[in-house]
Amino acid sequence: MIDIRRARETDAEVISELFHIAYGDSYFYPQYYDIQALKRMILSDDTLFLVAEDSETETVLGTASVVLEVGAHADLVAEFGRLVVHPKGRGQGIGSQLMQARIEFVQDRLHVGIVENRSAHEFSQRISHQHGFHPVGLLPNKFQLGDRESAALYVCHFGHALELRRNHPHLIPEVYPLAKLALENCQLNCDAIIEAEPRAYPHFHQFEVQEMESELYPVLLRFERGRIKQREIFGRMRLHYGLFQLRASHAQYLLAYRDGLMVGAIGFSIDEHERTGKIFELVSLDDSPIYFLVSELVRRCREEYSIDYLEADVSAFSPQMQQTFLENGFLPAAYIPAMIFHEVERLDVVRMVCLLTTWNGDSLQVFEPGKAIADLVDQSLRLRTALPKLMQAVNTAPLFAGLSEEQQQYVAASAELETLEEGHVLFRPDDPADKIRVIISGEVEIQNCHGKTVGTIGVHESLGDLASVSEPSHRVSARVKSEGQAMLFSRDALQQLVHTRPDIGMILFRNHACELADKLQRMNVHALFKQE
Missing domain, CATH: 2.60.120.10 (Jelly Rolls)
Incomplete structure (x- = not known):
């Protein structure tokens, strides 16, 4: 008999051991090996930790967690993850029981649940699908597990999330096929409007760049409060979280100056262990520094930060920003309906990925419901390799x-x-x-x-x-x-x-x-x- 219960502080060592057994020393979130870090997460209100325990022997055979409030401004978005089952417990349905228990614990506290399922095997993808999660994307080479491994992104909506969804997103043509599949997988009609001739933000390069230092935080905070009109980039972090939280999360800002005046900033976080990065904020005085800031960050990720994978969540209602990211080497990898709460509505999000390492999708194992989306992303990545020759043909x-x-x-x-x-x-x-x-x-x-x-x-x-x-x-x-x-x-x-x-x-x-x-x-x- 398997009992599912909340993890206790005393379970930290057992949970850490489960991750060692499953992944050796290469799990992509090293804090799950750190006993003190695990204890803090178990006691935190922002993380739900569950364990599966054999009722007779009191042996912990599995664990899973939910990271709550992964969106900014209390977006009611949670990430379901960190599912591990001991080899002795496999074949007993423990993974499915842990997923069901997680949903029951947190469904009243959120609107959107997301899962980044490993694509090396179908196990977690099947569990997600069986519990009402739908495939909406493929995140290529996101995880560092020996070789880089991709994630099949699944989403589930709770409560009134879809009733609050804003209709008719505006998409560039490259995003539309992915959005259509994702919306249909979520049992939604594809109501997207295609921008026939999308234009990126203008190209200007006459800016000086500076990384944010502590003394610049108040200046940038005042700048940001006065300049945000319509958010186009979303992420968990915001400058308003405070300098301490930004440092703790390895968040940074690149600041653009023109004639000594700050005119824009791009916020991003770097995981040196995983060699990944995420853009979480972009603010500007006007349109002029936006394209430059995105280009400069991509250049630094490639040449200075040694990043293999960079992602950004872009508003599905901003084709200009979508086109800007596309022209800077990003590709649409996922489409998440009603992900972000903005004013009185929930907005769709396009997760765009810049892959700075070699793509090889031959090892993908994708569960049948997600194959169409995985094939679409795979095709886009392979096309990117062939694109220079194809562009030459189109030119001549x-x-x-x-x-x-x-x-x-x-x-x-x-x-x-x-x-x-x-x-x-x-x-x-x-x-x-x-x-x-x-x-x-x-x-x-x-x-x-x-x-x-x-x-x-x-x-x-x-x-x-x-x-x-x-x-x-x-x-x-x-x-x-x-x-x-x-x-x-x-x-x-x-x-x-x-x-x-x-x-x-x-x-x-x-x-x-x-x-x-x-x-x-x-x-x-x-x-x-x-x-x-």
């Missing part, structure tokens, strides 16, 4: 002539990079016409149904476009004549692109018509030459 191929820089980035983000191996047949007659390629390098030979060559597709030209527009299947075959690379669009991806960005669709259709006319003329001349 006639099909994309006339696109603005922002439009080019959006098109490149909708494609995949494909390797073309010499002799490989890309499609044959009657194969589905569901892909369009733009050749980056190499050549592709087009043959009719009799095996005769009727044309060659070279660098910067498109392949499969005629069939995908006019017919469901191909009437010719395509074979790689010389190896190279291609920019690959699925028909669905192209249709989604045109649907969400009609401004891009108009340009593509115009260029497509011109290229088809040129291609057909060349093929007719080639056929005429063959007859002669």
